[in-house]
Amino acid sequence: MTGEISLLIVIAVAVTVMAVAQLLSLRHIMQMAARASTAIAELQRDLAPILKNAHEASEAAARVATLAEDQLTRIDAVVRNTTDRVEEMVDVAHSVVTGPVRHGVAIVAGLKAAWDVFTSSRQTRAAETDDDERDASAG
Secondary structure, eight states: OHHHHHHHHHHHHHHHHHHHHHHHHHHHHHHHHHHHHHHHHHHHHHHHHHHHHHHHHHHHHHHHHHHHHHHHHHHHHHHHHHHHHHHHHHHHHHHHHHHHHHHHHHHHHHHHHHHHHHHHHHHHHHHHHHHHHHHHHHO
16 A cells, blocks of 8 residues: 555645646736737837828928829920910011012012013014014115
């Protein structure tokens, strides 16, 4: 019986040692969990302003993009308006320049025609006068 009691004592000591080891492990795990929880809390506290700033920056970027789009729309309208006005001015300048040139060409053509008529009638009269003088001297 002594052998059985000594085996029971060994088993009891082993179970006690295991229970103490488990309790120590559990205590260590609890301490690590507390540290992890503290680290996570610190991380959240440190990241909160960064995330807030990132959120504000993205909102500001969205506002800037909207403003830029509005400005580009306005610039496009100004360029289109300016282009239309330049085209109108070029058309007006073209008509101002070509109108008098056409009139000048017409006046020159009229003067040339008048000159041709004048010179041809003088030549015709000179030819008739020569014919009359020849007829008079022959007759």
